[in-house]
Amino acid sequence: MTETARVVIVDDDHAIRWVLERALVQPDIEIQSFERADHALETLLNHPPDVLLTDIRMPGLDGLDLMARIREAHPDLPVIVMTAHSDLDSAVASYQGGAFEYLPKPFDVDEALALVRRAIAHARERRAPAAMPDRLAADIIGEAPAMQEVFRAIGRLSHSHITVLINGESGTGKERVAQALHQHSPRKAQPFVALNMAAIPKDLMESELFGHEKGAFTGANAQRRGRFEQADGGTLFLDEIGDMPPDTQTRLLRVLADGEFYRVGGHSPVRVDVRIIAATHQDLERLVAEGRFREDLFHRLNVIRIHLPRLAERSEDIPRLAQHFLAEAARELATEAKVLTPAAQQHLTRLPWPGNVRQLENTCRWLTVMASGREILVDDLPPELRDVETQDNPVGDWHRAFRDWADRALSAGHTHLLEEAVPEFERILIETALKHTGGRKGDAAELLGWGRNTLTRKLKVLLPELAEE
Numbered sequence: 001m002t003e004t005a006r007v008v009i010v011d012d013d014h015a016i017r018w019v020l021e022r023a024l025v026q027p028d029i030e031i032q033s034f035e036r037a038d039h040a041l042e043t044l045l046n047h048p049p050d051v052l053l054t055d056i057r058m059p060g061l062d063g064l065d066l067m068a069r070i071r072e073a074h075p076d077l078p079v080i081v082m083t084a085h086s087d088l089d090s091a092v093a094s095y096q097g098g099a100f101e102y103l104p105k106p107f108d109v110d111e112a113l114a115l116v117r118r119a120i121a122h123a124r125e126r127r128a129p130a131a132m133p134d135r136l137a138a139d140i141i142g143e144a145p146a147m148q149e150v151f152r153a154i155g156r157l158s159h160s161h162i163t164v165l166i167n168g169e170s171g172t173g174k175e176r177v178a179q180a181l182h183q184h185s186p187r188k189a190q191p192f193v194a195l196n197m198a199a200i201p202k203d204l205m206e207s208e209l210f211g212h213e214k215g216a217f218t219g220a221n222a223q224r225r226g227r228f229e230q231a232d233g234g235t236l237f238l239d240e241i242g243d244m245p246p247d248t249q250t251r252l253l254r255v256l257a258d259g260e261f262y263r264v265g266g267h268s269p270v271r272v273d274v275r276i277i278a279a280t281h282q283d284l285e286r287l288v289a290e291g292r293f294r295e296d297l298f299h300r301l302n303v304i305r306i307h308l309p310r311l312a313e314r315s316e317d318i319p320r321l322a323q324h325f326l327a328e329a330a331r332e333l334a335t336e337a338k339v340l341t342p343a344a345q346q347h348l349t350r351l352p353w354p355g356n357v358r359q360l361e362n363t364c365r366w367l368t369v370m371a372s373g374r375e376i377l378v379d380d381l382p383p384e385l386r387d388v389e390t391q392d393n394p395v396g397d398w399h400r401a402f403r404d405w406a407d408r409a410l411s412a413g414h415t416h417l418l419e420e421a422v423p424e425f426e427r428i429l430i431e432t433a434l435k436h437t438g439g440r441k442g443d444a445a446e447l448l449g450w451g452r453n454t455l456t457r458k459l460k461v462l463l464p465e466l467a468e469e
């Protein structure tokens with residue numbers, strides 16, 4: 001976050017102002033200082049900063065009065081009160097007046113900066129509901145612009161009962177978003193019921209959705225309420241709607257139009273009030289064009305469309321998502337949360353993630369169990385992720401080729417692979433380094449990290465034709 005924070009300092013002591021002004025010179029902090037509280041008052045009231053640092057004892061209006069006046073108008077403004085160490089009474093008074101923190105003088109500049117940073121974060125957190133949240137109540141993480149767009153949509157829809165269609169590949173978080181839409185809707189106290197069309201056998205789908213009467217078909221030993229009835233008053237999430245068979249589509253359309261339906265084998269209509277959120281990874285327009293999805297149903301569902309991008313298209317969210325999933329996995333397994341080294345984190349942000357957020361979540365679970373240390377290195381990643389070729393990871397290429405070679409050699413019954421591999425490895429490095437230095441051996445040795453003598457010795461064995469030159 002690069003938003004600039006405004007910090008106001010009020011202290012009659014010139015030296016303290018000077019020290020603080022210098023301590024707080026940061027790219028994301030803007031400072032304004034005042035010598036007297038009464039001079040600062042008007043600015044503070046009309047243009048409240050993110051954080052106020054004030055001394056207590058000052059001529060004219062004192063710090064506690066200043067704080068009281070400001071907090072009347074801006075109760076959430078964090079105030080840091082500075083005062084002499086010994087002055088316990090004023091510290092207590094400042095807390096009672098609602099100070100965010102008490103900073104005893106003399107203070108350490110790093111301590112002062114850390115406290116100001118904490119106060120800025122606190123102020124932002126308080127403002128978060130009004131500003132753009134980067135995390136919703138349903139724990140959806142997303143700072144990427146496309147996710148912010150999704151959050152905005154959830155916010156805008158929070159007073160409505162409108163039908164929503166969520167598009168996105170498998171594992172991108174469609175169900176999470178559906179839950180968030182529900183939790184931020186007027187129906188939040190009512191049930192959220194989810195049903196995945198792809199997971200139900202076709203001939204059970206209607207009874208699953210609409211319920212059945214006793215004796216409606218073989219095995220229907222009792223009356224059963226379907227998902228529509230279970231979701232009455234709440235939200236019904238229909239996942240993989242593109243997999244819904246045509247006759248169920250027809251029935252669904254009728255329910256959406258009439259607000260009532262019949263249980264399978266039933267004769268009296270059941271009325272329900274259900275909000276539908278549907279999701280699909282398929283291109284519904286194409287299914288409509290191909291005659292596999294009813295056009296009228298498509299239009300009924302496609303009132304508001306939310307698109308969830310693939311994880312690779314929001315790679316800036318990967319570090320926070322990973323951290324979140326590592327913490328979750330640690331909690332589930334009752335162990336300490338692992339942390340990614342910067343290199344491992346960078347590697348993860350560059351992977352293609354065909355399984356999207358779900359794949360990242362599973363990877364974090366795997367790492368929590370499998371990584372040996374608390375810090376996760378690139379080498380700790382599962383091989384299929386570690387050696388993936390990425391734009392910036394040419395190493396992936398040869399790792400894979402090398403692994404294949406080892407595999408083949410072992411399958412062919414070779415033993416003592418190192419005797420074969422190590423000289424080959426060194427020969428390739430030496431040749432390449434010499435190519436880079438135009439044949440200069442001293443420089444090549446330097447590039448490789450060897451002494452010149454070592455290179456000469458290696459050349460004799462590995463590349464005798466070059467050794468004498």
Ligand SMILES: Nc1ncnc2c1ncn2[C@@H]1O[C@H](COP(=O)(O)OP(=O)(O)OP(=O)(O)O)[C@@H](O)[C@H]1O
Pocket residue numbers: 139140141142168169170171172173174175176177239281321357358361
């Ligand atoms: N932005 C996010 N923040 C935190 N967790 C997320 C986020 N997106 C997805 N998840 C988690 O990733 C997993 C997959 O998400 P979800 O089941 O919602 O995906 P989906 O698109 O509905 O998948 P499918 O189409 O396969 O059903 C879930 O465990 C979900 O909680």
